[in-house]
Amino acid sequence: MIRLMTAALGAVLLATTVQAQENSGGDIPEPRVYESTGQVNANGTRVRYTVTAGETYLRDADGNPTASIFSTTYIADGHADPRTRPVAFVFNGGPGSASLWLHMGMFGPQRVALPNVQDDGAAPYNIVENTHSILDVADLVFVDPVGTGWSRPLGESEGDDFWGVNEDGESLAQFIRIWLTEHRRWNSPKYLLGESYGTLRIGSLLNQLEGSYNDVAINGVALISTVLDFRYDDTSEGNxxxxxxxxxxxxxxxxxxxxxxxxxxxxxxxxxxxxxxxxxxxxxxxxxxxxxxxxxxxxxxxxxxxxxxxxxxxxxxxxxxxxxxxxxxxxxxxxxxxxxxxxxxxxxxxxxxxxxxxxxxxxxxxxGIDGSYTAAMLDYFTRTLGVDMTEFYTVIGGVRGWNWDAGRSGNNNYINVAPWIARAMRQNSDLKVLVAQGYYDLATPFFAAELMFNQPGFDQDRVQFRYYEAGHMMYLHEPSLEASTADVRALIAN
Structure with a gap:
């Protein structure tokens, strides 16, 4: 136990030292990028792909690095025309969670197979080919916001510059624009897939991407375990x-x-x-x-x-x-x-x-699941993708002091990004919304999502609800994993 604690402390100290050097104005190293290839049998189709795991630097108006965003990109072989190959950007929640849950649980080429719904126990865990991956219909970009995974502030920036509803949306909108330019994918169909707070993040992102004249029009979003308007599941006094x-x-x-x-x-x-x-x-x-x-x-x-x-x-x-x-x-x-x-x-x-x-x-x-997902993600990064970053990898909980304001007046209001999604639907006739809910999810209850989407402003013909006999992470339940990935695949493949 002492040896494990010492190793963990060493990793934290190393990460702290690196970030302190970067934040003190010292030399900022070039982004680290790791490329490899792989293949997966996705939905009955053998997909060969190139995977790029690494850092993308966000910059201010003067070109100075402000943050490093770690992402993992899967590009399938054999698709030369970007107009016919969708790309999906994938986020988890928190706020403050890395994207390992959707990566190793639902959409990536490998996943954790947990036989016991009650307890994942200890290593070794069973990591298998994910035949439910949606790489057959879309390229995938798993994104870790600042303060999660290996993503961090750079230069004079602080975490607070990125930790908030609007701040988070602004930084990830910048990342998406950079990614589209570097990969020459501006004319590809684009999708946002988010779980939990990742669904609220999608609302903020749509405001950033489609709320101005410099639009990035989105074809569809998958809201997995939805929370957009906190009134409908918050039992604070008086609500x-x-x-x-x-x-x-x-x-x-x-x-x-x-x-x-x-x-x-x-x-x-x-x-x-x-x-x-x-x-x-x-x-x-x-x-x-x-x-x-x-x-x-x-x-x-x-x-x-x-x-x-x-x-x-x-x-x-x-x-x-x-x-x-x-x-x-x-x-x-x-x-x-x-x-x-x-x-x-x-x-x-x-x-x-x-x-x-x-x-x-x-x-x-x-x-009951955190040990398996952490071990599986880091085993996959280090042994399969060859990522040799030794800084501490933040699974969840690396952000603090989140700014929930999002333009609200006063302090006694509930955060609500639903109007941004409704506006995006009114201004983008191709935008479709999939709402995926587990019946046994008490963190983001299915009925709260229904009440929210029943409000005026949404084009109900382009909002589709799907339900699963599982919880917040419906992919823990094998039949629900199969059904939910099929629903997301259908959203993208129309």
């Missing part, structure tokens, strides 16, 4: 709509763990969730709006229905004033069994030592 956005996700979780009477819906999950949606909008939301003026008999009826859908006791729901936060639900649903359910993926459960605690110890659906 009752957040409880409504969460309710059908709570119901799906209770169904999965057999905490509701499935026979009442003939064991039909879709019918159950359809009724949960209707209850949430037509009965639950009006009851919350009434507040303390809600008649006692009506409250009792709503509480009974809440219990029927969520598996929580009527007594608990009454004492909670019919308002159950996500963390309370995670802890309460299976308290009698001594476990809490996951936030990112409610199929996961974690043992709770404190039998009366209000909140879960941590998220079992994150610690």
């Amino acid at each position: 009752d709509i957040g409880y409504v956005g969460l309710l059908p996700g709570f119901a799906a979780t209770a169904w999965y763990h057999n905490q509701v009477d499935r026979s009442a819906w003939n064991n039909d999950l879709e019918a159950f969730l359809a009724e949960a949606r209707t209850f949430a909008i037509e009965e639950y939301m009006p009851a919350l709006m009434h507040g303390v003026t809600l008649p006692a008999d009506r409250q009792a009826r709503v509480v009974r229905e809440l219990s029927r859908f969520t598996g929580l006791s009527e007594d608990f729901l009454t004492r909670a004033n019919m308002r159950v936060s996500l963390r309370r639900f995670q802890r309460e649903l299976m308290r009698d069994e001594g476990v809490s359910v996951g936030r990112l993926d409610a199929r996961f459960t974690g043992v709770e030592v404190d039998g009366v605690g209000e909140d879960p110890e941590t998220d079992p659906s994150f610690y």
Whole structure:
């Protein structure tokens, strides 16, 4: 253990020393780039490709480097005409997460195969050819924003210059423009694929790319585990709509763990969730709006229905004033069994030592997978792609002090980038939107996304929802991996 801690500390100190030299105005080395070739059987097609993993420098108006963006680009062989070969830029979330999850879980040529939904255990992990990769229909660019992976500020720049809704969008829009120029792909069909905060990033990117006369028009976006308007899943005091956005996700979780009477819906999950949606909008939301003026008999009826859908006791729901936060639900649903359910993926459960605690110890659906993805990504970089960078690789959590302002007035507002997507759709008749949601995702609930896209401004004919019996990272579930990659492939291939 001491040896491992010493090695990790050495890597962090090396990375800190390199960044300190760069930020002090010292000589900035040339970008490091690693090229190799490979092949993958993607959707039944043998695709040979060139992969470029390396750094791209962002620059200020005077040409001085401001940041290094690490990305991994896959260019398939045999496509000479850029007009017929799409390119997709892929981001994960956080904010502050590198792109390893979608890279090694969903779209890249290799992926982690996890046999146990509860725990990835320890190395060695099973890394296999990803036959579900979408390299058959698009070239891929996996991008790590500043503060994630090996991406970092340079020169006089600080992390704060890049850590915010607008700041992040500006820097990644610059990267995309540089990439399109260097690869001569301005006339290629272009797609943005993002997961979690990566979906909010897509909203910001569309504002940066299509919100001025210097347009980069986008053909389509895939919003994987969507969060664009935080009102619909935030249960801060006074925001009752957040409880409504969460309710059908709570119901799906209770169904999965057999905490509701499935026979009442003939064991039909879709019918159950359809009724949960209707209850949430037509009965639950009006009851919350009434507040303390809600008649006692009506409250009792709503509480009974809440219990029927969520598996929580009527007594608990009454004492909670019919308002159950996500963390309370995670802890309460299976308290009698001594476990809490996951936030990112409610199929996961974690043992709770404190039998009366209000909140879960941590998220079992994150610690159940993080070791495997980190090891798989770095093993792939170092052994397969030949990347020999020794600086600390930041999987998640490398950013701080995120600027959520995004042009809002005051401080008591919820971030909402949905209007930027709606505007882009109005001004770009080719822009299509795929919304991919896992039923058991409590971090970015499927019903919250539905409520948001039901608002005026979107061209509903170009918004397509797809659902999977999985969580936030639906690719952890093999049938959902197959279905979700097929849906993204269809978005790109029309």
